[in-house]
Structure formats: structure tokens, C-alpha cells
Amino acid sequence: MLATDDPKQQRIIGDFPILAKPTSRGKRLVYLDSAASSQKPQAVIDALVHFYTNDNANIHRGVYELAERATADFEAAREKVAQFVNADTPEIIWTRNTTEAINLVSYSWGLANLYPGAAILASQLEHHSNLVPWQLLAAKTGAELRFLEVDAEGRFKLEDLDRKLRGVKLLAISHISNSLGTIAPLDILIPRAHAAGALVLVDAAQSVPHMPVDVKRLDVDFLAASGHKMCGPTGIGFLYGKRALLEAMPPFLTGGDMIREVAYESTTFNELPWKFEAGTSNIADAVALGTAVDYLTGVGMDWIRNHERALTAYALERLRMLEPRGLAIYGPREEQRAGVISFNLADIHAHDLASILDTEGVCVRAGHHCTMPLMRRMGWPATARASFYLYNTEDDVDALVTALEKAARLFKVA
Numbered sequence: 152m153l154a155t156d157d158p159k160q161q162r163i164i165g166d167f168p169i170l171a172k173p174t175s176r177g178k179r180l181v182y183l184d185s186a187a188s189s190q191k192p193q194a195v196i197d198a199l200v201h202f203y204t205n206d207n208a209n210i211h212r213g214v215y216e217l218a219e220r221a222t223a224d225f226e227a228a229r230e231k232v233a234q235f236v237n238a239d240t241p242e243i244i245w246t247r248n249t250t251e252a253i254n255l256v257s258y259s260w261g262l263a264n265l266y267p268g269a270a271i272l273a274s275q276l277e278h279h280s281n282l283v284p285w286q287l288l289a290a291k292t293g294a295e296l297r298f299l300e301v302d303a304e305g306r307f308k309l310e311d312l313d314r315k316l317r318g319v320k321l322l323a324i325s326h327i328s329n330s331l332g333t334i335a336p337l338d339i340l341i342p343r344a345h346a347a348g349a350l351v352l353v354d355a356a357q358s359v360p361h362m363p364v365d366v367k368r369l370d371v372d373f374l375a376a377s378g379h380k381m382c383g384p385t386g387i388g389f390l391y392g393k394r395a396l397l398e399a400m401p402p403f404l405t406g407g408d409m410i411r412e413v414a415y416e417s418t419t420f421n422e423l424p425w426k427f428e429a430g431t432s433n434i435a436d437a438v439a440l441g442t443a444v445d446y447l448t449g450v451g452m453d454w455i456r457n458h459e460r461a462l463t464a465y466a467l468e469r470l471r472m473l474e475p476r477g478l479a480i481y482g483p484r485e486e487q488r489a490g491v492i493s494f495n496l497a498d499i500h501a502h503d504l505a506s507i508l509d510t511e512g513v514c515v516r517a518g519h520h521c522t523m524p525l526m527r528r529m530g531w532p533a534t535a536r537a538s539f540y541l542y543n544t545e546d547d548v549d550a551l552v553t554a555l556e557k558a559a560r561l562f563k564v565a
């Protein structure tokens with residue numbers, strides 16, 4: 152299933168034109184940074200060009216055919232995203248990315264619902280996007296911000312969950328850690344949070360692109376994701392919210408399109424989802440995200456999850472062979488983790504390591520991965536990180552291992 156000569160795998164690789172372009176040093180591009188942003192299939196690139204070539208106009212206002220077509224494309228994309236995560240269509244709000252979706256909840260729901268004595272619970276694994284908004288909200292409202300702890304492998308410690316949940320109004324948790332690949336035990340966390348009277352926001356930036364996610368099955372209250380990590384364009388993402396919650400929330404940004412009736416003195420707001428979409432939206436990118444969702448659905452989210460699970464197991468097995476040469480591998484050891492592997496090689500700085508890998512065409516991220524508190528908690532100045540997606544193969548893992556062996560030789564660490 153994993154071999155590069157598998158016909159389905161071959162087709163997938165062929166769908167991503169950038170993967171056929173050698174690096175400036177003539178190396179095959181080995182793209183292992185999809186946790187930062189995924190590559191785009193030709194269908195998504197074509198959708199952007201098609202929209203601007205054939206359907207471009209502003210939406211929700213023109214009465215002419217072209218504007219009606221643009222509006223229909225835009226709203227059809229919303230419906231595709233809704234079906235993808237099993238939401239009702241008006242429960243999907245377009246945002247620029249995960250970060251903006253979380254900020255929307257923080258400003259709109261948070262300012263209206265938090266107060267001194269209330270608490271927000273996050274985890275020690277959070278990306279800054281699911282941390283800084285809650286710090287600011289806590290400072291503004293007088294609420295307390297608490298953290299669920301993780302062990303040295305980045306696994307959740309659940310023993311004191313009920314104590315941590317006391318007084319909590321919102322559990323804000325990432326489904327998959329972008330630094331360690333830990334998959335949060337949402338099946339445990341969400342019911343327990345609800346039983347304690349808290350709402351749950353899931354930062355799904357690293358899960359929606361990589362596994363089937365069903366908001367109704369999870370019974371999550373809010374969920375945020377980014378298009379650019381799921382084969383879509385940059386500049387478009389979405390917030391899912393349960394309809395009753397979104398209806399009760401005040402608007403976040405205000406201006407055109409989000410209104411029903413405006414007088415000089417006052418305004419009534421549009422219905423969902425447009426109440427939260429002030430100003431001209433990122434129309435073409437939303438449409439192309441719809442195409443990305445079609446593409447992912449065509450490949451199959453179960454196929455993608457299984458592919459990444461097998462590839463991660465293969466990568467861990469191969470990387471462990473480098474442990475005697477000074478490779479430290481971080482994150483949960485068990486198979487129940489996502490396709491993200493952080494590591495360091497002896498005392499080579501992660502940035503130097505990533506630069507050497509780059510000379511071999513291997514793209515990995517190095518640094519704190521926007522999880523500075525987690526790095527401090529673990530005692531690592533930085534890590535290098537390889538992350539996988541549907542177009543990666545065992546050949547890519549082998550290229551990573553070969554490049555790491557070269558780095559070990561260059562730095563004479565083994």
C-alpha cells in the first residue's frame with residue numbers, strides 16, 4: 152500500500168505538480184512539512200484559475216447572472232465543507248484560517264460569557280493560536296486560564312481531569328498536536344467537559360486534513376480548521392459552531408454583508424452564517440477549498456488516515472535505528488499518533504539540521520513550531536519536525552533517513 156509504485160499512490164503523487172519539480176540542486180523534492188502547509192493538487196490550482204476566468208464577481212449583491220454564479224459557487228463550497236465534517240451548512244463560517252476562527256470565538260462568545268471566577272482549560276500542547284487568544288480573553292474578563300498537563304512523551308495526564316474542569320466554561324483543545332503528533336482523547340474529554348458544564352472548542356488544524364472528523368459524533372461545540380493545510384489555498388479556513396450557540400453570539404467583525412437592516416442609529420444583523428462574515432469574503436479561495444474537499448473525499452479520508460498511520464510506523468521504525476547515533480525522537484511511542492515526528496540529532500541545532508536536510512531536497516520544519524511553552528515544558532530549545540500527508544511515501548522516509556545519516560557524518564556525531 153505504501154510503495155511508491157502502487158497505482159493509487161502514483162496517481163496521487165502525479166496530482167501535485169510541485170512534487171515533480173526538482174530542487175535548485177537537482178534533488179527530488181521530498182516535502183515533509185505538510186503540518187505547516189500542504190501542497191496543492193492541480194484540480195485546486197485549476198479551480199482558482201477557472202473561477203477568475205469564468206465566474207468572478209462579488210457575491211450576495213449582484214442581480215446579474217455572473218454574480219449569481221459566483222454566489223452559487225461560494226455557497227456550494229460551504230455546503231461541501233459542511234458535509235465533509237458532518238455539519239449543517241449555516242453552521243460553517245468562513246474565516247481566513249484556524250487562528251481567525253479561534254479569535255472569533257474568543258471575542259464573540261468569550262467576551263460575552265466569561266467573568267471573574269470562570270475558567271478556560273487548554274492543554275500544555277497548544278499551538279500559540281489556541282493559547283494567546285485565551286490569555287488575552289482571561290486578562291480582559293478576569294477568568295482563569297488553566298492547562299491540562301502532558302507527560303514526557305506528550306501524552307495527556309487525565310488523572311486530575313475532574314478537578315481541572317471545576318468552574319471551566321470552555322475547554323479549548325487541539326485535536327492533534329502539531330509538534331508531537333499526540334491525538335487528544337476527545338472521546339473522553341468532550342463528554343467529561345460537557346458533564347462539568349463547559350463548552351468545547353477543538354482546534355482541528357491538524358486533524359481535519361488527515362482523518363475523518365464528524366462534529367456531530369464528537370458532539371463538539373466549536374471546531375476550527377485551515378484550508379491551506381488540507382490541499383486548499385491560503386487565506387481561507389472555517390469555524391464550525393453549533394447553530395444555537397452561533398445564533399446567540401454577537402457578531403465578531405462588523406460592516407457590509409453581515410447586516411439585515413441598517414439605519415444611522417442602529418443595525419439588525421444577518422442570519423447565519425453571514426452574520427459572522429463582514430465585508431467581501433475570500434470568494435475564489437473558498438470555491439477552491441470546495442474543490443480540495445472534493446479531492447480529499449475522492450481519495451478517501453480513511454485511506455489518508457491509514458496511509459499516514461502506516462507511513463508513521465515505518466518512519467518510527469527506521470528513525471529508531473539512528474538512536475544509537477544520537478537521534479532523539481519525541482512524542483508518543485505508540486502507534487496512536489498522527490503523522491508528525493519531532494526529533495533532534497545529538498547536539499546539532501535543529502535549524503542547522505534542517506538546512507543540511509534541505510541540501511538533499513528534504514523539507515522539514517525546525518524551531519519551536521509555535522508551541523514555545525511546550526518546548527520549555529519539555530526542556531528542548533527547538534526540534535526538527537517531519538510531517539506526512541497523502542503524497543508521501545516510504546521513499547520520502549528513506550530520503551529523510553539518508554539525509555540524517557549525512558548530517559551525522561558531517562557533524563561527526565557518530
Ligand code: 7TS
Binds near residue numbers: 249325
Ligand atoms: N493550530 C494548530 C494545531 C496548528 O498546527 C496551526 C498551524 C494553527 C493552529 C494555526 O493555523 P493557521 O492556518 O491559522 O496559521 N501550525 C503550523 C505548523 O505546525 N507549522 O506552521 C504552522
